[in-house]
Amino acid sequence: MTKEIYNYTVRCRTCRCKFEVQLFDTHEKNLFLVDKKVWFCEKCKKEYFEKQTRQLTDEHKNVGFQELVGTEKTVSWAVKIRSEMLNKVKYLRDSLIFDNDEAREKSEKAFTLFLEEWQAETEAKWWIDHRNMNVRDISKRIEELKLTQPIQKG
Numbered sequence: 554m555t556k557e558i559y560n561y562t563v564r565c566r567t568c569r570c571k572f573e574v575q576l577f578d579t580h581e582k583n584l585f586l587v588d589k590k591v592w593f594c595e596k597c598k599k600e601y602f603e604k605q606t607r608q609l610t611d612e613h614k615n616v617g618f619q620e621l622v623g624t625e626k627t628v629s630w631a632v633k634i635r636s637e638m639l640n641k642v643k644y645l646r647d648s649l650i651f652d653n654d655e656a657r658e659k660s661e662k663a664f665t666l667f668l669e670e671w672q673a674e675t676e677a678k679w680w681i682d683h684r685n686m687n688v689r690d691i692s693k694r695i696e697e698l699k700l701t702q703p704i705q706k707g
């Protein structure tokens with residue numbers, strides 16, 4: 554069976570402009586999609602991503618992170634990855650239980666050192682390359698950083 558390509562006119566949800574899209578399903582399914590899906594034109598899509606990138610960049614600045622360096626597309630992607638990765642750190646930090654204040658303090662210091670390492674990474678590419686880093690990887694690095702701290706004698 555050969556697949557036909559149809560052009561459909563849809564309307565942008567934001568600016569209400571009309572634009573054409575190509576859909577690849579049956580005519581009936583396509584009509585359903587044209588009707589039900591929320592469409593955004595290229596211009597509004599771009600503005601949406603720019604706004605999202607700005608918002609996330611500002612949020613990250615509040616916790617000590619710099620603006621990322623790269624092309625518009627990579628920065629937009631990388632800042633989203635950074636957001637997810639920071640959520641993983643928060644998740645790990647919130648999940649820890651300590652026997653005593655000393656252990657808690659040591660852990661907090663390791664987290665600070667860890668975030669300092671990340672704060673030094675301002676290339677969008679670095680974040681994209683590390684996007685698969687999971688909670689376990691983060692935890693492993695935190696443990697390593699704990700060992701680098703001098704032992705305190707009371």
Ligand SMILES: [Zn+2]
Nearest residue numbers: 565568594597
């Ligand atoms: Zn639009």
